[in-house]
Amino acid sequence: MSLGADFAQLAEDLSPEDVRRVLSVFEGDVRRLVADMVAAGHTGDVALFRRVAHGLAGAAGAVGAKSLESACRAQMSRDDLDPASLPGIAARIQQLADAALVELAAFVAGLDGQSRRT
Amino acid sequence: MTDAPARVLVVEDTPTQAELARIFLTGMGHEVRLAPAAGPALALARVWRPDAILLDIELPDFNGFELFKQIRAEGIDSEVIVITADGSHRALKEAMRLGAWDYIVKPYNKLALATPLGQALKKRGLERQLARVEEEARPSDRFQGFIGASPAMGAVYQIIRSVAASKASVFITGESGTGKELAAEAVHKSSPRAGREFVALNCGAIPRDLLESEVFGHVRGAFTGASADRVGAAKLADGGTLFLDEIGEMPLEMQVKLLRFVQTGTFSPVGSSRIERVDVRFVCATNRDPMLEVQAGRFREDLYYRLYVVPIELPPLRERGGDVLAIANHFLAQFAKEEKRKFRGFAPDAEAALVAYNWPGNVRQLQNVVRNVVVLHRDGDWVDASMLPPPVVRLGTGAAAPPPLPPYVPPPPRPVAEDLAPVPAWEPPAPIAVAVAERTWVPPPPPPPVPTYVPAPFVPAPLASPPVSAPLPPRAPAVPEQTEIVPLAVMERRLILAALRRTNSDVPRAAALLEINPSTVYRKLQMWRAEGLGETD
Numbered sequence: 254m255s256l257g258a259d260f261a262q263l264a265e266d267l268s269p270e271d272v273r274r275v276l277s278v279f280e281g282d283v284r285r286l287v288a289d290m291v292a293a294g295h296t297g298d299v300a301l302f303r304r305v306a307h308g309l310a311g312a313a314g315a316v317g318a319k320s321l322e323s324a325c326r327a328q329m330s331r332d333d334l335d336p337a338s339l340p341g342i343a344a345r346i347q348q349l350a351d352a353a354l355v356e357l358a359a360f361v362a363g364l365d366g367q368s369r370r371t
Numbered sequence: 372m373t374d375a376p377a378r379v380l381v382v383e384d385t386p387t388q389a390e391l392a393r394i395f396l397t398g399m400g401h402e403v404r405l406a407p408a409a410g411p412a413l414a415l416a417r418v419w420r421p422d423a424i425l426l427d428i429e430l431p432d433f434n435g436f437e438l439f440k441q442i443r444a445e446g447i448d449s450e451v452i453v454i455t456a457d458g459s460h461r462a463l464k465e466a467m468r469l470g471a472w473d474y475i476v477k478p479y480n481k482l483a484l485a486t487p488l489g490q491a492l493k494k495r496g497l498e499r500q501l502a503r504v505e506e507e508a509r510p511s512d513r514f515q516g517f518i519g520a521s522p523a524m525g526a527v528y529q530i531i532r533s534v535a536a537s538k539a540s541v542f543i544t545g546e547s548g549t550g551k552e553l554a555a556e557a558v559h560k561s562s563p564r565a566g567r568e569f570v571a572l573n574c575g576a577i578p579r580d581l582l583e584s585e586v587f588g589h590v591r592g593a594f595t596g597a598s599a600d601r602v603g604a605a606k607l608a609d610g611g612t613l614f615l616d617e618i619g620e621m622p623l624e625m626q627v628k629l630l631r632f633v634q635t636g637t638f639s640p641v642g643s644s645r646i647e648r649v650d651v652r653f654v655c656a657t658n659r660d661p662m663l664e665v666q667a668g669r670f671r672e673d674l675y676y677r678l679y680v681v682p683i684e685l686p687p688l689r690e691r692g693g694d695v696l697a698i699a700n701h702f703l704a705q706f707a708k709e710e711k712r713k714f715r716g717f718a719p720d721a722e723a724a725l726v727a728y729n730w731p732g733n734v735r736q737l738q739n740v741v742r743n744v745v746v747l748h749r750d751g752d753w754v755d756a757s758m759l760p761p762p763v764v765r766l767g768t769g770a771a772a773p774p775p776l777p778p779y780v781p782p783p784p785r786p787v788a789e790d791l792a793p794v795p796a797w798e799p800p801a802p803i804a805v806a807v808a809e810r811t812w813v814p815p816p817p818p819p820p821v822p823t824y825v826p827a828p829f830v831p832a833p834l835a836s837p838p839v840s841a842p843l844p845p846r847a848p849a850v851p852e853q854t855e856i857v858p859l860a861v862m863e864r865r866l867i868l869a870a871l872r873r874t875n876s877d878v879p880r881a882a883a884l885l886e887i888n889p890s891t892v893y894r895k896l897q898m899w900r901a902e903g904l905g906e907t908d
Contacts, residue, residue, distance in 0.1 A: 267394060275390055279387040312387035
């Protein structure tokens, strides 16, 4: 299943080595920010939740993980965010993030294959 | 993109985006620094002076627009490109209102970054080029803060222009007050390093134990009192110019360390084994003859040859002919404006005296003399010879002051100007100039031998005294004819009180007589009051 991740622009702008480096940083960002988001959901901290969603949206947008980016942007711009709803939203975003990381791993594997062929 | 390499500061709190920007920018050949928040970004911008700043608006400590305002308030002129996920009209309007060169909406690719950045850097380069052309096109009596069109100074300007583009070390010599630091700044401002830091260090004014730390910085715990890491002048001047004034005062053990730095471009902060590399242009200055210092063993010969690559010798003011009047008029306009006086220029008798005097203290002395005149004389459009301090008029001969001149009738308006119009070539006004010039300056006889100093117990003055603002009663001269040797602090106090009596407690006039700053007099009076000494000696 494709979640709309489009890493092609990265591959166009960067060398494979740089793509790997950026995606590695992205993976670290995703894991950290998703954990922060889940924690903000548990404590019902709406402001922190928005800030984390902003960071996650920025990171996802930078590498082309579009579904994850738009989900985060949709939540951070909502005026009616309710503390009680945060754990559920965080869980959905965590699923999208996991999916993006799976696509990412496939993309990196493709890069490795290209490197071996060349 | 083939832009000239530039310094770009990326202010971005999300590591993925910061890393992506770093890779894009280094790929374009630029030098990149990252800051994850506004606070570190401001600290870095102050020291590193980037050519461009990529500024995220949503930052963890405070808003990027606030950072932008602070950057401009501190005079940091980097081109700013705002990077934001908020593409709303309001945010972009605010960015442009603050003077951003452009904005980029996230997410962005390499081309979306390269285009506005390339344009911003091109505009910055053109502005600098224009400033250099304007500087070169100015009348030849002005050059990078210098005033004067004498042949001696013309030669100095030419050397500075010729050497500016190079990285060669420059060694400036000249008497005190001839403008050595100004020359060092002129080298820097005329060079491609003009956009980077000019860091000046007076080697003679820094305690010998602290000099190494001042030049190379130190790490926390390097010595007692080093409670935090400190960046030194060498690091601050990276990409720019390091000016070492009074280099002849540098201790020999420090000269060894400086030599290594000059040779390798590397150094270690005090207390650290970490090697740092910087790109620094060296400019040094001394009022001594550097070769004589080498011969006397006070200055290392190898360091001398490393630094003495392009010498610039600044001429003393007495050898600069009509420059004296151009500079005097400049100071007169400046101080008259500051002190709200109406002076328009110097009368011919004053001009003649200024030109005939030998100015042992050079431009700094001329500056003090003109300030003295402006402070002490409230009325009049023209400064005449009677307003000048006695040493200038009498040329140090101890002769009586010249006979009073008839009231000065000003020639047709010749504005001295607040806008500092070019000063016409100086022509000595015939009759008075001759009269003054004939009184050639003869140095005063040497003082009698000073007897061996025998410290005497200091007896504090009576405490009761009238306030200084009230006229002081007439007293016998505080400094007797027969020189009495007393502690310097006592003599200083006597002189200041004598000057206050002479001027009916007019502090600015007393300070002018003593050729010191009025604030010094106020500070001394306050100190003596605190010590219970009062204002009588």
